Amino acid sequence: MSEWMVIDAMRDAADPSAKGYKLDDLVTSGAAFFVVKKDSQLHAYVNQCPHVGAPLEWIPDQFLDADAQFIQCAVHGAAFVIDDGACAGGPCNGVGLTALPLLQEGDHVKVDVTTVRELLSPPAI
Numbered sequence: 001m002s003e004w005m006v007i008d009a010m011r012d013a014a015d016p017s018a019k020g021y022k023l024d025d026l027v028t029s030g031a032a033f034f035v036v037k038k039d040s041q042l043h044a045y046v047n048q049c050p051h052v053g054a055p056l057e058w059i060p061d062q063f064l065d066a067d068a069q070f071i072q073c074a075v076h077g078a079a080f081v082i083d084d085g086a087c088a089g090g091p092c093n094g095v096g097l098t099a100l101p102l103l104q105e106g107d108h109v110k111v112d113v114t115t116v117r118e119l120l121s122p123p124a125i
């Protein structure tokens with residue numbers, strides 16, 4: 001069953017901008033996922049760089065490069081296309097970010113965080 005999280009604040013966020021979100025009961029060193037607004041479009045991704053699996057941000061909500069043209073990993077500089085998370089350069093070696101379903105329904109914007117839990121939850125012992 002899918003788990004949806006409401007992110008209505010991103011509707012009125014600056015364009016371009018990005019914001020990280022945590023899940024209440026999931027311990028992560030950075031955000032669990034993040035949402036980018038660019039050209040009035042919203043895109044959501046798991047906060048896990050395909051290079052070594054680290055969170056992309058060192059500073060909260062800092063997911064974009066200086067020109068806000070790409071998503072950029074702060075660890076080793078991999079760049080990703082904002083529209084689809086595809087690897088655009090650096091050590092991501094052709095592997096993109098994991099996109100999350102995003103739904104605009106009436107007055108609400110929701111992200112399906114099911115995949116976030118699957119990828120970031122610690123393994124059962």
Ligand code: FES
Pocket residue numbers: 049050051052053054056073074075076077078090091092
């Ligand atoms: S962990 Fe992201 S580029 Fe290395």
